[in-house]
Amino acid sequence: MTNQAVSAPTTSERILDAAEDLFAEKGYSATSLGDVADRVGIRSPSLYNHFKNKEALYQAVLERLLADFTAPQRELDSGPVTYERVFEWLETIVRRHHANPNLARLLQHAALSGGPHTNELIDRFFRPMFQPGARIDGQEVTVFGDAGLQPWAVMAFNNLVMSYVTMAPMYRDLLGQDPFSEAALENQLNLIKSLLRAVFAYRGE
Amino acid sequence: MTNQAVSAPTTSERILDAAEDLFAEKGYSATSLGDVADRVGIRSPSLYNHFKNKEALYQAVLERLLADFTAPQRELDSGPVTYERVFEWLETIVRRHHANPNLARLLQHAALSGGPHTNELIDRFFRPMFQPGARIDGQEVTVFGDAGLQPWAVMAFNNLVMSYVTMAPMYRDLLGQDPFSEAALENQLNLIKSLLRAVFAYRGE
DNA sequence: AATAATAACTAATAGCCGTTAGTATAACCC
DNA sequence: GGGTTATACTAACGGCTATTAGTTATTATT
Numbered sequence: 001m002t003n004q005a006v007s008a009p010t011t012s013e014r015i016l017d018a019a020e021d022l023f024a025e026k027g028y029s030a031t032s033l034g035d036v037a038d039r040v041g042i043r044s045p046s047l048y049n050h051f052k053n054k055e056a057l058y059q060a061v062l063e064r065l066l067a068d069f070t071a072p073q074r075e076l077d078s079g080p081v082t083y084e085r086v087f088e089w090l091e092t093i094v095r096r097h098h099a100n101p102n103l104a105r106l107l108q109h110a111a112l113s114g115g116p117h118t119n120e121l122i123d124r125f126f127r128p129m130f131q132p133g134a135r136i137d138g139q140e141v142t143v144f145g146d147a148g149l150q151p152w153a154v155m156a157f158n159n160l161v162m163s164y165v166t167m168a169p170m171y172r173d174l175l176g177q178d179p180f181s182e183a184a185l186e187n188q189l190n191l192i193k194s195l196l197r198a199v200f201a202y203r204g205e
Numbered sequence: 206m207t208n209q210a211v212s213a214p215t216t217s218e219r220i221l222d223a224a225e226d227l228f229a230e231k232g233y234s235a236t237s238l239g240d241v242a243d244r245v246g247i248r249s250p251s252l253y254n255h256f257k258n259k260e261a262l263y264q265a266v267l268e269r270l271l272a273d274f275t276a277p278q279r280e281l282d283s284g285p286v287t288y289e290r291v292f293e294w295l296e297t298i299v300r301r302h303h304a305n306p307n308l309a310r311l312l313q314h315a316a317l318s319g320g321p322h323t324n325e326l327i328d329r330f331f332r333p334m335f336q337p338g339a340r341i342d343g344q345e346v347t348v349f350g351d352a353g354l355q356p357w358a359v360m361a362f363n364n365l366v367m368s369y370v371t372m373a374p375m376y377r378d379l380l381g382q383d384p385f386s387e388a389a390l391e392n393q394l395n396l397i398k399s400l401l402r403a404v405f406a407y408r409g410e
Numbered sequence: 411a412a413t414a415a416t417a418a419c420t421a422a423t424a425g426c427c428g429t430t431a432g433t434a435t436a437a438c439c440c
Numbered sequence: 441g442g443g444t445t446a447t448a449c450t451a452a453c454g455g456c457t458a459t460t461a462g463t464t465a466t467t468a469t470t
Binding site for chain 1: 429
């Protein structure tokens, strides 16, 4: 009679947890199913009772991550694009990447390798950011010059957020501080928001 | 009687070229010596006539890349840190990363895996950026607030430059343009310089 | 011309990889 | 309680990995 309050994680969930961390750290092909199984505490053939094969495991990991991260984007799209709501959206995704850096790492691995996983990730994560007519308050931002530059700018800010977590080990050693501490999170949040504010405030040379 | 003008690349150089591309694309452990040898057009055991083992090959690749990329940094350190010279330095490293994206990719792989290569790369590439007393014109930049935030800001701008090339495949598919074309380079250069200018111009809320 | 060194090759190694097959044990259903 | 299902296990496979040993052909040195 299993009757716990929040229910202990199932084996499948524990496999997903382990695989997510390992894929994010080493990438797809450098992650071995033996490593995954070791973390869970089972033998690697037992994984096949839960997932068809390595590729299916990767897809399941991806599915779970994307479900978490595309929610704020849909939130932003559901109303007018004001400065305040962009700030909110930015803060939300920064906090979410801090809470779980694995999606950013997975995306970075995929981008580096340019393999078959890349296209799917583009379509499901990045493409939604580039909906036409998503001007900010109907007004273009001076820094970015002509409108043709704007997609680059969106990517730039996204990269700013993501590269913080993909570069986290570098930050740790360089600055001698845990980059995922609450203090470090506030620092990065202030920096990014200040940068965005400077961009909005700037009106030409 | 081989008597060519610029001298054809030696086998060792061709191995380094192939290995550099592959390490940058797939990372250390996902790159096989068989792949490297295939690109050069020889069998994998022949690699051992030129490099002691896989690790030594990686180190040699790294050495050649770092020699290219630390020159501009030493240039900047050799004189007063003015706005103009920071802009110059930024433009130089942006152009250098465009000309050869492989160091950025290698760094990103190392940061993601956090393996033994990470520390060496930090010391040789990033640490020089954080020399004490490198204030800009003796004046702090308002956006970054207190001086304690400044290392974060330096990393942020570096990440902005590097993530462009590590995310290049994403840019290619999203924007439908070669991210390493001359036009794209100018775009990114303008964006980054504009961002830096906005940061300098910004003086509080 | 004889010798030494360079750099390619083939063959073979031990180990790890993803995956399949077959088996045992425990929990559920009727 | 018998049968079914779920999930763990061990054993084994073919393929790929880095690496070593031994061989051969070409080049440079004396």
